[in-house]
Amino acid sequence: MRAEYDRQLRELEEELFDMGSMCQQAVAFSGAVLIGDDETLREQVCSLEMEIDKKDRQIENICTGLLLRQTPVAGDLRFVSAALKIVSDMERIGDQAADIAELSRYISEKPLLEKVHISDICCVVMNMVTDSVEALVKKDEILARKVIGDDDIADELFVRIKEELVSLIQENRTEPQEILDLLMAAKYFERVGDHAVNIAEWVEFIVTGMHDDRECGH
Amino acid sequence: MRAEYDRQLRELEEELFDMGSMCQQAVAFSGAVLIGDDETLREQVCSLEMEIDKKDRQIENICTGLLLRQTPVAGDLRFVSAALKIVSDMERIGDQAADIAELSRYISEKPLLEKVHISDICCVVMNMVTDSVEALVKKDEILARKVIGDDDIADELFVRIKEELVSLIQENRTEPQEILDLLMAAKYFERVGDHAVNIAEWVEFIVTGMHDDRECGH
Numbered sequence: 001m002r003a004e005y006d007r008q009l010r011e012l013e014e015e016l017f018d019m020g021s022m023c024q025q026a027v028a029f030s031g032a033v034l035i036g037d038d039e040t041l042r043e044q045v046c047s048l049e050m051e052i053d054k055k056d057r058q059i060e061n062i063c064t065g066l067l068l069r070q071t072p073v074a075g076d077l078r079f080v081s082a083a084l085k086i087v088s089d090m091e092r093i094g095d096q097a098a099d100i101a102e103l104s105r106y107i108s109e110k111p112l113l114e115k116v117h118i119s120d121i122c123c124v125v126m127n128m129v130t131d132s133v134e135a136l137v138k139k140d141e142i143l144a145r146k147v148i149g150d151d152d153i154a155d156e157l158f159v160r161i162k163e164e165l166v167s168l169i170q171e172n173r174t175e176p177q178e179i180l181d182l183l184m185a186a187k188y189f190e191r192v193g194d195h196a197v198n199i200a201e202w203v204e205f206i207v208t209g210m211h212d213d214r215e216c217g218h
Numbered sequence: 219m220r221a222e223y224d225r226q227l228r229e230l231e232e233e234l235f236d237m238g239s240m241c242q243q244a245v246a247f248s249g250a251v252l253i254g255d256d257e258t259l260r261e262q263v264c265s266l267e268m269e270i271d272k273k274d275r276q277i278e279n280i281c282t283g284l285l286l287r288q289t290p291v292a293g294d295l296r297f298v299s300a301a302l303k304i305v306s307d308m309e310r311i312g313d314q315a316a317d318i319a320e321l322s323r324y325i326s327e328k329p330l331l332e333k334v335h336i337s338d339i340c341c342v343v344m345n346m347v348t349d350s351v352e353a354l355v356k357k358d359e360i361l362a363r364k365v366i367g368d369d370d371i372a373d374e375l376f377v378r379i380k381e382e383l384v385s386l387i388q389e390n391r392t393e394p395q396e397i398l399d400l401l402m403a404a405k406y407f408e409r410v411g412d413h414a415v416n417i418a419e420w421v422e423f424i425v426t427g428m429h430d431d432r433e434c435g436h
Contacts, residue, residue: 057429064299067285081282088306162398169387169394176387180380180401187402211275 005070009079012062016083019055020133020199022048023090026097027129027192031122034104034185035113045101052094056087078209082202086136089195089202093129096188096195103188106181112174116164116182121157121189124150128196135200141207147200154193161186223288227297230280234301237273238351240266241308244315245347245410249340252322252403253331263319270312274305296427300420304354307413307420311347314406314413321406324399330392334382334400339375339407342368346414353418359425365418372411379404 026048033042063084066072072080113119128150135143165183168174205211244266251260281302284290290298331337346365353361383401386392423429 060299064285064295067282068289068295071286077282077286081278084302085306088303162395165398166394169397172390176384177380179387180383180398183398183401184405187405 005066005072008062008066008070009072009076012059012066012080012083015055015059015062016086017133017137019052019059019087019090020129020136022052022055023093023097024126024129024133026052026094027122027126030097030100030104031119031126031189033101034107034122035110035119037104037108037110042101042104045097049094049098052091056091059083059087079206082206086199086202089198093192093195096192100185100188103181103185107178107185109175109178112168112178112182115168116161116186117157118161118182118186118189121154121161121186121193124154124157125189125193125196128154128193132196132199132203135203136206139203139207141204144200144203144207148197151193151197154190158186158190223284223290226280226284226288227290227294230277230284230298230301233273233277233280234304235351235355237270237277237305237308238347238354240270240273241311241315242344242347242351244270244312245340245344248315248318248322249337249344249407251319252325252340253328253337255322255326255328260319260322263315267312267316270309274309277301277305297424300424304417304420307416311410311413314410318403318406321399321403325396325403327393327396330386330396330400333386334379334404335375336379336400336404336407339372339379339404339411342372342375343407343411343414346372346411350414350417350421353421354424357421357425359422362418362421362425366415369411369415372408376404376408 026045029041029045029048032038033045063080066076066080107113128147131143131150132147134140135147162183165179168179169176201211244263247259247263247266250256251263281298284294284298325331346368349361349368350365352358353365380401383397386397387394419429
C-alpha cells in the first residue's frame, strides 16, 4: 500500500514535469512560428497542445486516484491539490501557444514584428514558464517569487506594445488587420505569463502551505 | 457518516449554483459598465470578482473534504471532480468581467460602441453563462449542448467586431487607443463564452460520464 502510494506520487511528479516541458516547448515554438512562419513548426505547436491536453486528463486521474484510494498526508495532500490546479494553468498555456501559432498565419508582414516589442514579451514569458516549472521541480520558493515579480515586466511590455500599435495606426502605413492580430498575439503572451505566475503561486503553496490572495481583476 | 456525506454534497451543489449566479451578475454588470460607465457598478463587478474567488476556494475545500474523508460513489465522484473544474472556469469568468469593467474606463467615446456589435456579443455570452448554470442545476444535457452550439455565434460576433474595428481604423476618425481597447473587451466576452462552453461540457460529463475532447487551440 505504502509502496504503491509512493509510486503514484513519483509518477505524478514526473508527469507534471513532462507537462511543464511541453508547455515550455509550445511557447518557444509559438514565438518562433510568429517570427518565422514555419508551417512544420506550427503543426508541432498544434500536436504539443493536444499532447498537453492528454497529459492534463492523465494527471487528473492520478490525482483523483491518490485522493480516493490513498490518503495523502498533509504535505502530499497540498502537492496533489496544487497539481490539480497547476495542470489547468499548463493546459491554458498550451491553448495560448496554439492560439498564437494560429494567429501567425495572418501576420504576413514580418518587418512589422520588428517595430514592436513582441519578441521581447515572448522571451520574458518563455523564461517565466521555464522558471515556474523549475521552481516546481526543485520546490524552490525563491525562484517562484522571481516568476511572480517578472509578471510586472510582461505587463509593462504588453502596455508598451499596445502604445507601439497605436503609433502604427496613426502612421497609417500598416494593414489594420495585422495590427489587431498582433495585439491579440501580445495579449496571449501576456496571459501565458499570468499562468506561469499561477503555477509559481501554487509552488509557494506547496512549500509554505499559504496561497496568496490576488487583487481584483488578476 | 452517510448523512454528513449527503449534507456535504448538497452544500457543494448550493455553493456551485451561488457561484454561477455571481458569474451571471458579474458579466451582466460588466456589459452595463462598458456601455454606461457607472462607477458604482464598476465597483460592484470588482467586489463580485473577489466574492467569486472566495467561493472558488470554499468549494475546492468542500470537494477535497468529500474526496478525502468520504468515498463518493461513481456518479457523485463525477460530480465532485467536475465541480473542481467548473469552479476554475467560473473563476475565470469573474476575472474576464473584472477586466472588461476595468477596460471600460478607457473607452470614453460611447457612440463608438454603437458602431460595433459589442452589446450583441455581451448578450450572447451572458445567455451562455445563464444557460450553462441552469444546465448544471437541472443536469440538463440538451441545454448544455445548446450552450456548446451557441459558441459559434459568439465566435462569429468576435470576427465581425474585429472587421468593424478594421473599418474604423481605415476611416481614421476614432482614437486608435479606444479601438484596441474595444478589441480587448470583445475578446474578453468571447472568452467568457469559452468558459461557459467548458462548464456545459462538464455538465455533459456529469450526466453521461463522457467528456468531449476538443480540437487543437480550443
